[in-house]
Amino acid sequence: MLGLMQDWPLLIPKIIDHAGLYHGGRKVISRSIEGPIVETTYSDIRRNALRVAKRLEKDGIKLGDRIGTVAWNTWRHLEVWYGITGIGAIYHTLNPRLFPEQIAWIANHAEDRMMLVDLTFVPLMEKLADKLPTVERFVVLTDGAHMPQTSLKNAVAYEDWLNEVDDDFAWKSFDENTAAGMCYTSGTTGNPKGVVYSHRSNVIHSLMCNAPDMLGLSSRDVMLPVVPMFHANGWSLAFTAPMAGTSLVMPGAKMDGASIAELLVTYKVTHSAAVPTVWLMLLQELEKTGQMLPDLTKVIIGGSACPRAVTEKFRDVYGAEVMHAWGMTEMSPIGTLCSLKPEYADLTGDAWLDIKETTGHPPFGVEMKIVDDARQELARDGKAFGRLMVRGPAVAGSYFKREGGEILDADGFFDTGDVASIDPYGYMRIVDRSKDVIKSGGEWISSIDLENLAVGHPDVAEAAVIGVVHPKWDERPLLIVVPKAGRTPTRDGLLAFMEGKIAKWWMPDDVVVVDEIPHTATGKIQKTTLREQFKAYRFPA
């Protein structure tokens, strides 16, 4: 027997309809690529999204077509996401920080029919254009006055293109499982793989991730997403904020400390979200200028582990609470967020920081467990660690064109590639990536724990730990450090510093000092390259 409630598909355009109707005057403030600050509203965004949809149809774009975007966070990028999904086409964000060949490879694999690009990326696209046979037209996200001379195929300025139509348009209707968005994983091994979000997954993800214990955005909040929309589905903020009627402040191309600080203060931002590097830059800037952040209450930090000092400084100096979050492109992307349940609500000082260092707990809609190599579930005791497996309506079931084949286990769980522990209240702690964990004599050593410890040394700017083959133990840890300017850390000094703070058998077998550690386009340590660099390295006998 079926229920008798209405058939109301969970479609993305309904989000901007709701925002336009019930939070129509709420502002979306952007630093434009052209320079000036541009103010618009959800009601404007909705009207322009309707025009984008109508205009795309005029260009022959149909349900299922992929539209590439190479763009920063601005109101225009927001408009086009809603316009594209409004006719059942697919926003496909490309990460401009990737190598140009990778960008071309991804656009070809996705078979993007159009490419919407910010002014910043016109030169990059011109270099790539002849490698993008599927792209029929380039739209430059600017107005006629700022449109550059360009060789890009059928190039047109966004505002001119849009001005050819009015907003008299009705969203198309289709199954809620229709594809809505695409984002390729950074792909540390093999080719990048496309994650294909549906309307349903994006809507449910926003609903579940905006619970009061998760993002908790309200119509009285102002959110500054520093995290770019091309990074892991933009952390879903392009959906969550309008759904909640939360005002948005979009940083455009400028994400340096001074530019972000200016936006935070001027527009009374209450919530912001970014990877740790951004916050490190911001804190440095604030220390220099002595500026305070009187309106900021929540700082969402994810993408890689959040340094304890950052959480501490936000609390003690700026009165803002860091919400450490964990997720991945395959998860739409939020998996867990560190808000404090009653069991931890009264913690203070270091005990509070200890919990804030975990990546927190999942919302309803993310199932999570840790398993050993035999796929047996491990205890949720905060000590046992194993492969982190996830399941839910916003978790990938397969990749585009089934690259990578079957990616779920027999119970439908996806292997995150992370190694983690879960405590009795559900707080998850990332121990390592499963391919980075060091397998020493059948036991696992967390490379991340060693790195975190090493960067605590006053002479160390950055640290990485990799496993190196060992005749007796299979693998043993090698510590690689970049010195702080003007400092000269030594092997013995470092080892002495670490001694006693970890189990004896976790101690690195050797230390190497280097000038630089390689990073991925999203700012993570590139361990594959590092392992490549140290392929020939052997421990001293």
Next chain:
Amino acid sequence: MLGLMQDWPLLIPKIIDHAGLYHGGRKVISRSIEGPIVETTYSDIRRNALRVAKRLEKDGIKLGDRIGTVAWNTWRHLEVWYGITGIGAIYHTLNPRLFPEQIAWIANHAEDRMMLVDLTFVPLMEKLADKLPTVERFVVLTDGAHMPQTSLKNAVAYEDWLNEVDDDFAWKSFDENTAAGMCYTSGTTGNPKGVVYSHRSNVIHSLMCNAPDMLGLSSRDVMLPVVPMFHANGWSLAFTAPMAGTSLVMPGAKMDGASIAELLVTYKVTHSAAVPTVWLMLLQELEKTGQMLPDLTKVIIGGSACPRAVTEKFRDVYGAEVMHAWGMTEMSPIGTLCSLKPEYADLTGDAWLDIKETTGHPPFGVEMKIVDDARQELARDGKAFGRLMVRGPAVAGSYFKREGGEILDADGFFDTGDVASIDPYGYMRIVDRSKDVIKSGGEWISSIDLENLAVGHPDVAEAAVIGVVHPKWDERPLLIVVPKAGRTPTRDGLLAFMEGKIAKWWMPDDVVVVDEIPHTATGKIQKTTLREQFKAYRFPA
């Protein structure tokens, strides 16, 4: 092209799984029907729900079977909802305040196979038993020690029944559109009609209604649902609270002022939900005892219009914010909730009360518009009023057995039967029920506005306004009042009090003083009965 995210049906048991795993120790505290306070946890509720599911299967209950519940809010009622839905059977709440014949009619119409009843209702059920041919077994929600002698068919004490099985059970899996719950509308005209909730509608409704601008429940909150689970899907709190990990305090059979006050204070309740009458009783009690409510922050009031004085008193004396809510059985049931958007966030004093008197704005997932008799949409200007139409994933599409036929208009909107205005920010104000509105010379007069005005008179305890036939104007308003104890309001005194506060042509043509005004089982003024009583009444010439 479809998205490639996981197929994860939105099923109700996943809510209690989440609560049991991530908020396992969070308390559910009930005043038991037997008397003492009983403390249990979400982890216990989950385990017992698994046993209920297993035990129901043993009794031959299958997917689609209806299980009646005639019960107050207790942990046992909560357990059985989850257990029932865990095998795809349907919880069917019966309102024990209805006339016995109505209860029998509804149970027969629903073809309930089992009946789970509180001790309180055993005598009632015994009287009805021979009129309930479809019911195969009665389970009394108590333990062996408290089990009464009873003639009820196959009667068994719940705890004994449950003790026959362990919790080694896996929830059944099925389509998310499977029916999960049933609740009959009060049915002021014709027979009651069954609303059939699905797993999907209940899960989505809880997700959307727990947004920070709506119920906004977190794991640090404690919710006391005074509203019974048999009233309009229990306002969905049996799902929303566990989903958010919010502690529950269940009032059992005692909803008088003193009993509620005791629970609010002892268990540090932060949120509570009930119809206005409950709050009036509570406030009277508090005034008598001088007790304060230090932990209470949010008071959710719905079901009928919330008197301004209640909102004011909670604010000024008890420091709690009233959240006026509107909804109906057909809406799962929340339609709107009055939280303050930035446009109204700075209001104080009377201006604040004016907005708090509206029923607020809808969450994402409730579409709402007002139309005139020709079904043309009316302006959202806070002045125009018309029939309120709604659409969404948790709004009824039809009634059980298609009673009432097609209930949606061509665009899929459901006519709420309410007459309302909507202001530019989406705040909705109930003007009247469409069948109660007084049609005077082609114009509408709000009976509710007149009633609200009349109860402001110091001599009036309760007021009702109905339309009475009029030779010239079709209908004119008749004001019917119940005096406060020891007071004697007069026709002229009342009319003089109202004069100047409303348009002249809205003034009642006459006033009648009565001892009592009839009410429905859910506490609303029964206008049909009132109209019946005054059928012969004619205005003085």
